Every structure is written in C-alpha cells, then in structure tokens.
Amino acid sequence: GYDQPSCDGRQTIVHLFEWKWADIAAECERFLGPAGFCGVQVSPPMEHIVSAGDGYPWWQRYQPVSYKLESRSGNEEQFTDMVQRCNAVGVRIIVDAVVNHMTGLGRVGPGSGGTDFNADNLDFPGVPFSSMDFTPKDQCPSSNGMINNYNDPNEVRNCYLVGLTDLYGAKDYVREKIAEYFNHLIDIGVMGFRVDAAKHMWPGDLEAIQGLTKDLSTAAGFPSGRRPFFFHEVIDQGGEPITVQEYFGVGRTTEFRFGKKIAWGINSFDQLGGVYDPGWGMAPSEKAVVFVDNHDNQRGHGGAGDTLTHKFPKDYRLGVAFTLAQPYGFARVMSSYAFGDDSDAGPPHLSDYSTANVVINSDNQCDGGWVCEHRWPSIYKMVRFSNAVKDTAWWENYYCDGNVVAFSRGDKGFFAMVKYGTVSQTFQTGMPAGTYQDVVSCQEVTVNGDGSVHISITNEEEPVFAICVGCDC
Ligand code: QV4
Ligand code: CA
Numbered sequence: 001g002y003d004q005p006s007c008d009g010r011q012t013i014v015h016l017f018e019w020k021w022a023d024i025a026a027e028c029e030r031f032l033g034p035a036g037f038c039g040v041q042v043s044p045p046m047e048h049i050v051s052a053g054d055g056y057p058w059w060q061r062y063q064p065v066s067y068k069l070e071s072r073s074g075n076e077e078q079f080t081d082m083v084q085r086c087n088a089v090g091v092r093i094i095v096d097a098v099v100n101h102m103t104g105l106g107r108v109g110p111g112s113g114g115t116d117f118n119a120d121n122l123d124f125p126g127v128p129f130s131s132m133d134f135t136p137k138d139q140c141p142s143s144n145g146m147i148n149n150y151n152d153p154n155e156v157r158n159c160y161l162v163g164l165t166d167l168y169g170a171k172d173y174v175r176e177k178i179a180e181y182f183n184h185l186i187d188i189g190v191m192g193f194r195v196d197a198a199k200h201m202w203p204g205d206l207e208a209i210q211g212l213t214k215d216l217s218t219a220a221g222f223p224s225g226r227r228p229f230f231f232h233e234v235i236d237q238g239g240e241p242i243t244v245q246e247y248f249g250v251g252r253t254t255e256f257r258f259g260k261k262i263a264w265g266i267n268s269f270d271q272l273g274g275v276y277d278p279g280w281g282m283a284p285s286e287k288a289v290v291f292v293d294n295h296d297n298q299r300g301h302g303g304a305g306d307t308l309t310h311k312f313p314k315d316y317r318l319g320v321a322f323t324l325a326q327p328y329g330f331a332r333v334m335s336s337y338a339f340g341d342d343s344d345a346g347p348p349h350l351s352d353y354s355t356a357n358v359v360i361n362s363d364n365q366c367d368g369g370w371v372c373e374h375r376w377p378s379i380y381k382m383v384r385f386s387n388a389v390k391d392t393a394w395w396e397n398y399y400c401d402g403n404v405v406a407f408s409r410g411d412k413g414f415f416a417m418v419k420y421g422t423v424s425q426t427f428q429t430g431m432p433a434g435t436y437q438d439v440v441s442c443q444e445v446t447v448n449g450d451g452s453v454h455i456s457i458t459n460e461e462e463p464v465f466a467i468c469v470g471c472d473c
Contacts, residue, residue, distance in 0.1 A: 002210060002230040002251035003287060005330065006191055006222050007092045010038035011386040012324060014333045014374045017295045018043050018058055018347035021074035021082040023358040028082075033089030035380045036387045040086065041094045041194055041332065045069050045079055046181070047113035047126060049103050056353045057344040058295070060112075062196065063103040063164065066126025067181040070113025072346075072355050083189040087220050092191035094229065099178045099209075100197040101164035102129060119165055133174050135159075135166040147200070150240050161200050169205030179212035182228070186213060189220030192229030198253075199234040199242055206232070206250045231289045231330075235302055236281065244283045255288040255329060257281075262292050262319045263306045269405050269419055273398060276328040283329075290329030292319045298336060299343040310336055310371050314461060317378045318417055321464040322405070324382035325415035327394050331386065333379060336371040378464040381439045381473075388468035389413040397428045413468035414447075416455060422463070424456040431469065439466050442473035 005013075014037055016024050024040055032040065047070045049063040050056070061071060069076035083093050102117075102124050109116035115126035122131040140159040142148050147159045160166050167174050182193065198206065210230060216222035230251030236244045237256055244253035257280055265272035276282060296302040298309040308319045323331055339345040348356040348369035359368035366372030373379055392410030399406040406416035406427050414429040433449045440462060447453045447467075457463050 002227055003248075004227075005038055005092070005229045006216060006226050007038035008090065009387070009390055010036055010090070011390050012037055012331045012333060012383045013039045013041055013094060014335050015041040015295065016043075016335050016374075018061075018337060018355060019073065019335075019358060020355050021045075021078040024073075025082040025085040027358070028086035028089050028091040031375065031380075032086075032091045036383050037091055037374075039092035039094050039191055041096060042082075043071070043073055044096045044098045044196070045071050045073065045185075046098065047071065047111045047115055049107050050110070050112050051107075055344060056346045056349070058346045059301075059344070060346075062098050063107065064098050064101070065103060065109065065111030065117050066113065066115045066124060067177070067184070068113045068115065068126060069184075070111075072112060080188050083220070087189050093189070094192045094194055095185050095190050096196055097182070097193040098196040099167065099181070100169075100200045101161060101166050102134075103165060104163045105160070105165060106163070122165060127177055129167070129174070129177070133168055133171060133177075135168045140166075150242075153241050156242060157200055157202050161197060166200075169201055169209070175205065175209045175212060178209050182209070182213045186215075186217060186228060189217050190228075191216060191222070192231070194254075195230060195232045195251075198232030198247060199236075203246050203250060206230075206247070210250055238281050243281060244287070245281070248283070248287050252287050252289050252330065253283050254294075255283050255290050256297075258288065258290040258323075258329060259292050259294075259297070259308075260306045262323060263308045265322070266308060266315045266319045266419075269400055269402055272322065272405055273400060275326060285328045288329035289332055290323060291332040291334060292316065292323055293334050294332075295334070295336075298334065299339060301343065310334075310373050313376075314463075316373070317376060317462060317464065318419070320373070320379045321382045321415075321417060321466075324379070324386045325389075325407075325409070325413075325466060327389075327392070327409065333374050333383075335374045338369050338371055376462075378440050378462045382464070382466060384439055384471050385413055385415065385466045385468050388471050396430055399427060409468075411469070413466065413471075414453065416457065416465045418457050418463040422456070422458045422460060424454070426452055426454045429453050429467075431467070436467035437471070437473040439468065439471050439473055440464050 044061045047065040047068045048061045107119040216226040261275045297307045389409035389412040395407035397408045408414045408430045
C-alpha cells in the first residue's frame with residue numbers, strides 16, 4: 001500500500017532541506033547509508049519561481065512553474081545521479097511534491113529553468129497548463145478567491161492558498177499531468193512523495209492521481225509490484241473540519257500534534273507518556289509520519305507554535321532522541337540551515353545566490369551555515385536503535401520520575417534520558433543478559449539475568465542512553 005516505505009525496514013528519513021543534489025548524493029554514500037537511514041526527503045525538484053525582489057527566499061520552491069527538473073538544487077542529470085547513488089547504498093529518495101497549485105498571482109517568468117509563464121493569465125506553457133486547468137471561480141465560496149475560512153472544506157480545497165493559483169484536481173488532464181510528473185520521478189528511481197498542501201486537495205482527486213502512478217522501479221532495486229510511498233501534509237491540530245483521517249486511504253499523514261506533544265513533554269517529562277493521544281484524533285501509528293519540527297514551523301510558517309528546534313540544542317536532542325526511541329509513527333528528522341531571525345532567508349549561498357556546498361568539518365559536523373542536526377551523535381545514533389527495535393511492540397517498563405524517562409522496547413532495546421544533571425541508577429529492561437555498549441556514549445553496561453541494568457548518564461549536553469541487541473557504538 002501507499003503507507004509502506006520500501007527501504008528494507010529502516011525506520012527514519014531525513015529532510016535535507018535545500019541541499020543540492022550533488023551534496024545529497026555524497027551524504028548518502030559517506031553518512032546516511034552507513035548510519036542506517038531509510039531515505040531522504042528532498043526539496044521540490046521541479047522548476048520554480050526566481051524572486052530577486054523577495055531576496056531569493058526558500059519558499060520560491062513552493063511555487064511551481066513547470067515539472068522540468070531544474071531547480072536551485074540542480075538539474076535532471078544531477079537529480080538522476082543522486083537517486084542512483086543513494087539507491088546504491090540503500091537510501092531512498094522521497095520527493096516533496098507541490099501539486100496543489102502553480103505560482104502565486106502576479107508572478108511572471110522566466111522560472112528557474114528558463115521557462116516563461118504568466119500567473120495572472122493562468123498560463124504555464126512549460127507543462128502546459130492554461131486557464132481551463134485551474135479551479136473555476138464558481139467552485140470557491142470566498143469573496144476574494146483566497147482561503148480565509150478554514151472551517152469550510154470547499155474554501156480550503158477550491159480557493160487560492162496565499163494567492164497560489166489553484167490547480168483543478170477534478171480534471172482528468174490535470175490528474176494526468178501530475179501523474180506524468182510522478183511517473184517520471186518513479187522511472188528515475190524515487191521511492192515516494194511528501195504531498196505538499198494535501199489538505200488543500202480533495203482526497204478523491206489524490207486517489208485518482210495516485211491510481212495513475214506506476215509501481216516502483218525494479219531497475220532501481222525495488223521488489224516488483226511495490227507501490228510508491230505517499231505521505232500527505234495535512235495540518236490537523238483538532239478543531240477544524242478537515243482531519244487526517246480523510247487521507248488514510250491514500251497513504252500516511254503528517255502528524256503535527258506529535259511535535260507539539262514532544263515540545264510539551266521535553267518541557268515537562270511527566271507528559272511524555274502521552275505522546276500518542278488517540279482522544280485528540282491523532283493518526284494511528286501505521287498512518288502517522290512524526291517529526292519534532294519541520295521547515296515551516298521551525299521558522300514560524302504553517303503550524304508554528306510550541307515547536308522545538310535546533311536553536312535550543314539540548315532540548316532538541318532530547319526531543320529527537322525520544323522520537324526515535326519510542327514506537328509511534330514513522331519518523332522524519334529535520335536537517336536545517338541557520339537563518340537567524342529572517343524567516344524568508346534562503347540557504348547558504350554564493351554571491352550570485354546559487355546554493356553553497358555543504359561543508360563537513362573534521363569532527364564530522366557541518367559548517368558554512370548548515371546545521372545538520374542529523375549528524376548530531378544523540379540523533380544519528382538513535383537511528384540505529386530505532387532500526388534494531390522495529391519489530392517490537394509498544395514500550396514496556398515505562399519509568400518516569402519527572403527528571404528521568406526510561407523504557408524498554410521488548411527484548412531488543414532499552415532507552416533512558418535525563419533532563420537536568422546526571423544520573424546513576426538501576427532500571428528494569430526486557431533484554432537478554434549480557435554486555436552491551438551504550439550507542440551514544442560507548443560505555444559498556446551489563447544486563448543481569450533478571451533484566452536489570454545499572455547505568456550512568458554523565459554527559460549533560462547529550463544526556464541520552466540507549467542499548468540494543470546487535471548494536472555497536
Ligand atoms: C502574497 C500575499 C497574499 C497574496 C499573494 C498573491 O501574502 O496575500 O494573495 O502574495 O499576490 C509566499 C509568501 C506569501 C505570498 C505567496 C504567493 O510568503 O506572502 O502571498 O508566496 O506569492 C511556503 C511558505 C509560504 C509561501 C509559499 C509559496 O510557507 O509563505 O508563500 O511557500 O512560496 C498552511 C497550509 C500548509 C502550508 C502552510 C505554510 O495548510 O499546506 O500553510 N504548508 C506547505 C509547505 C509550505 C508552503 C506551502 C504549503 C505552499 O510546507 O512550505 O508554503 O506550497 O498551514
Ligand atoms: Ca486546491
């Protein structure tokens with residue numbers, strides 16, 4: 001089904017936000033493959049607007065001009081090379097698919113691939129889309145044609161999201177053009193799609209579009225008959241008529257409530273036990289994509305508020321480590337660039353505003369404005385833990401005293417973290433007796449015959465401990 005990633009059971013993807021294709025290819029080979037990542041969510045690869053007037057912001061890439069693979073991250077040849085090199089080391093590519101709309105009103109060409117267009121005339125010759133391919137005005141109930149009222153599903157789906165020209169997903173031609181874009185990417189070897197603004201598309205239209213997609217490419221190493229993985233960006237925090245549940249037939253959904261729960265829970269450990277709250281309408285585990293923050297809410301865009309980010313490194317590490325240790329949802333790790341107070345700022349760039357290379361220092365951490373949370377030890381090492389415990393049920397032996405949280409994952413793993421100071425304490429695990437190495441600190445511990453273990457967490461900046469069967473430090 002659409003909700004199953006195809007990466008041999010690996011459990012975590014990373015969003016390499018605004019990275020160039022050549023850098024992602026290198027990162028797959030030198031880091032993500034060995035670390036056990038399932039895949040990479042890449043920035044939208046299609047042709048987009050170029051807006052000097054707005055200072056070449058990151059959000060240019062959420063305004064499609066055509067489905068040519070010509071973006072700030074590179075061209076089609078570079079994209080294909082990335083997909084092949086990542087696939088070769090078992091890391092799959094997930095494309096951020098912006099198909100609810102084309103550019104904002106008032107925008108004119110050329111786009112990043114040199115293609116002309118005129119948004120006010122609804123003319124996008126690079127696809128081509130013309131005025132007949134956009135949602136007819138009489139389908140949008142709002143007075144100015146924009147989405148103002150999120151309590152009206154017709155308005156949310158049929159009007160313009162912040163002035164973005166809304167594609168008419170009910171139309172066969174539109175569905176076919178979007179599916180053609182997806183199939184082109186599937187032929188190149190991608191594994192799946194994060195559907196941008198899916199809340200603004202009718203689930204029935206998505207079902208029709210996805211129904212036109214090919215199975216994953218066997219030439220790229222996928223088993224025959226495998227459907228692409230789809231997850232849908234639906235910001236549902238309760239309180240609006242559009243819910244994540246409407247999208248379960250077409251894949252997984254982004255579960256924004258999880259990130260909020262993590263922020264609250266890191267603030268007050270007592271709340272962490274309730275990260276999955278079905279009473280709040282949260283998606284069941286097998287339908288949820290979970291994350292601590294994303295490229296929007298880390299900078300005050302969609303769904304912001306109560307969000308942990310790399311700007312608070314210790315809390316952030318605790319939040320992500322806990323996310324990767326616990327059993328709910330399919331996890332995505334954010335990898336950012338520094339943006340200070342400028343929420344529009346694009347990625348690190350050269351004087352011509354082309355994206356700068358990612359810089360990796362001798363300590364394996366990033367530089368040059370790239371934050372690379374995914375390389376922080378207590379984050380990437382927990383990817384190994386989550387892979388090792390994947391077949392276990394919900395957590396067991398859950399312990400929380402307000403300052404320390406610990407739990408085991410069946411007979412495969414045990415996790416603990418501390419909020420303030422250090423800890424030296426005995427805990428109950430479900431693990432077989434033996435000697436294990438904490439994947440984070442590399443210290444050795446012994447699990448006794450009764451499953452108990454005495455551990456010490458002494459690194460106050462990275463106060464996370466995890467042992468698992470078959471994991472080395
Ligand atoms: C401006 C005016 C409008 C006017 C319009 C047309 O503000 O009033 O109608 O011009 O003249 C940018 C600008 C925005 C501008 C718009 C159109 O910020 O001011 O409108 O472009 O030119 C990203 C950014 C947006 C950005 C957009 C397109 O976050 O700021 O808009 O890209 O470049 C909701 C949705 C959810 C969405 C979230 C942000 O339910 O789906 O808002 N999240 C996704 C992406 C997000 C992206 C989009 C959707 C759109 O994750 O990154 O928006 O593709 O919660
Ligand atoms: Ca729409």
